[in-house]
Amino acid sequence: MYKSEFVKPDGRALTLYGRTPVEVSSPIPAPGEAVEARPQMRWHPLRGEWVMYAAHRLNRTFLPPPEYNPLAPTHDPEHPTELPQGRYDMAVFDNRFPSLTLDAPPPDPVPGVAARPGTGKCEVVVFSQNPNGTLGGLPAEQVRLLLDVWADRTAELGRDPRLQYVLPFENRGVEVGVTLNHPHGQIYAYDHLPPVQQRALTQMRAYHAEHGRPWLEDFVRQEREAGVRVVRDEGQALSVVPPFARFTYELWVLPTRAVSRLSELEDSERDALAAVLKDALMRLDALFGVRMPYLLTVQQAPVDGQAYPEWPLRIEISPYLRAPGRMKYLAGTEQGAGEFVNDALPEQKAAELREVKHD
Template structure:
């Protein structure tokens, strides 16, 4: 077993190389220990040749990765590639052992640090340079992110911070997005609780616009937008779901989804690595509470998209607001929120519930109701 690596958040971690050459890092609340060989579903690497093409009217890159057509799709439980290997004849992605969270290079990446230059093509075409990682939240295939203890969620925040730091250290990554898709309604292809990390060699359009708006606000008002946002929401109380001291959950006044919820630090910071240990613990508590409330809202496991927004890695950006955005895909019991004409065609959302109403409904949910699901 590899020796634990040093980390600014004092987590335990051990690095390994899979038989097909991909990297694997195991993280734990206690020292990591593996009890079998490091596995891989195949000893041969996937020939990944991702390509980016420039969209001249939207001003953004589009990713193409034809090899992803062959990725695993909703396998039966006995063929779960994210569970620890129990039969060496049918290896999965993970070894047996003592650890809490696993991160490995995606076997079917949309971006790759080793992407070769394409042989030309229409539009402005270049190699799909970046990185794609899978983050397995737990060894329990039946669980969910909300089932993690507060200590384990604190660890996950540290893992996301560590991955961001490591990817930035390559010198080739400008932006890192940690996210979780949950539910077949959102397009999940593996039920085992997990998320992903996409690391880009450029600044994606959402983060670019967020940075520009935040820096313009800071230049005009002389302070970060997040500071004023927290003060405003704490004063009104209408949209705050839980005030966790160093972190808040809030349905923002401009929410695009009916029960869209943000988790924000009270002290404005730009990266997860900037949080102090008490702030990270508060973030974990509020995140767990939010996930349980969303599940308890309609008595079903809410399909959602969770995204972690951090500053670009090309230098300090103190104006950028670190925060987590949660987009629940149910707007009412049994009713999905679909992105239709105005959302897809114009980029302007239509929401049929005011944020103040949504926040009141979420405050009324007992988190224990979500825990029982």
């Protein structure tokens, strides 16, 4: 992996990644003036969690005309995009409309409310120079490069002592409000451990203390023994519909050796993980013959410098279609009680996914 770092005219960072040396052949652009972000966080006293306020975001880019794509390389200097021309395979830059920033100022005080700066970092990851592809449709070596890029961003962001947790993710589908079709993802870096990860850490620590080994080890063994929920097994990595899936076609892509971060994986393990990830995404797109809307998250251990032997690294994919044309919506029980309803058993849906043919 090769990388080159740049600063955009508006001060934001840009990193270009390549499988071959990076070469840039036009000026580093920015699509407009610097946006002043003053994000803040407020404490929700009943949910017991921080809520982020990013009041400058409401006017962000929304379904722009097809001729303007801010994630493509700039070809017309009159209409600069986020990226230059050149030889590179992937790009990461600071989000122009961030929910969190490293220089967020203290907010105006609100009596009775705990408020603080929205400290953190939001990055955009462009998966390819090709505006029409999909993550699953990229060549295997490009999916592998993305694993390396995620690992690199996690390490880079983790070096900042203000950042405690790094979450790479991809939201895909106009069905879930994604405004840009160009294949891309995002990274949120938080200055604290978010509630979902806090909860997982507590659960996994208890498991590790009780059984003397990481949960992931037992999980992989049980799923291989059961067989019924494994969709693809490449030896060093596999995909599985977890027996406690919340979404109908939920798929977890995970290494079979219990590690807590992508950076701990060997070369051959990353190749296997990339192959299984590509297979999982292509199955989901082939399942109903439509681009499956989904949320993909990379769930790694916190980046506070400590070791987390109990933390199970995995890529969680939550597809939003539960049948052709039928979206899963999070409604009363999911949002009002935190309790999911899944309309199908994981065993049945894993069998369907195994039968899917794709290129």
